[in-house]
Amino acid sequence: MTSLLQPGYAPFIMAIGIMIVIAILESITLLFGFSVTTHAGNLLAHQFDIDHAGASAEPGVVGQFLGWLHVGRVPFLILLVLFLTGFAVAGLLLQALLHALAHFMLPPAIAACAALPLALGFVRKTGKPIGRLVPQEESSALSEIDFIGRAVRIVTGEATQGTPAEARFVDEFGQPHYVRIEPDDADHRFVRGQTVLIVARVSGSLYRAIKSPRHDA
Template sequence: MEAFLFAPENIVFVSALVLMLLIGAVQALGFAGDAGLDLDTDADLLGWLGLGRLPLLALVALFLTLFAIIGLLGQQAAHDLFGGMITPWIAVPGAAVTALPATGVAARIVAPFLPQDHTTAISLDHLVGSRATIVTGRAASGSPARARVEDHHGQAHYVMVEPDNGNQTLEEGETILLVRREEHLFRAISHGDHYLPRI
């Protein structure tokens, strides 16, 4: 068995298994984290391969596992049938091409059993139309105050606000309505100036 695994024709496949085990160890120790990657490639192809269904490192580990298993099984079959193994120049590309669709299928099978990433992060633009409360300062034109607003997840955000009407002032403790955003600053009106039905 050792002679088969460490034969020159199988080194690439065994190395893939070792790399997969290293990735698993790194993930288990928590060093890899949940790194987000912005991949500017064809979304249909990546979806077909399973990206989006599984974290990228899990998908890489799955591909490496399937690549190694397909390669070793292919070499074992060649050895049993023909008395010798296939040259790596043919076996490695063949195993890689076969492992790609197999990875996509396996990702669809495995994904429902893995915990899914969930985020409550929102764009600040989603706060427009929300009620807020002035918590620090007095907002006037050219003099923003700090306000507290909750998003639809119940998460609190602290934003800087100025009155939408240049002649208006918004006092500390006052309930306001965020009506628009200008970069890091929100424009607001007094809640009494606008009827906002409760949800």
């Protein structure tokens, strides 16, 4: 059997390593009540105006492509794992078959380019059905418009208008929700641990909030 340490396998072994690093990082951040992959997914959805409910403006080319990959609909961690798995499996199989049949391997960069569209297609085909099988951050009984009027706690960063921070709340069904919050008043700022009240939705996972009258700042 061909050694997996050969240079032709390098991009795909690296993909497996990245999966391990992501798993460790996610586990560590969850200990602090914060999901790094959820944060990344929310950031992408906000940055490129991805809104599967159709409430925000028409996304650009990048936003449409990310939406095609189910970003904003399926947990971002699932999509990352699917992409890295598809990329690693497609590349390893390609190089192994070439080595077995033709006794050569593609250069790593060319092999990675060949495996990339296969990995993206794998995410597109499997992301949505697999996403239905895993717990979602949003309860089906609670839509994003229902977030207005909710008290949320800032869990990371400092929020100013134009620079949102991530906040968290748990609904009456016991489901945690993560949203990005910025002050409704440009003169205000929210800090980690502060409880604020959502008053408006801007787009995607981005909301405006005011200081909660029920909690001290």
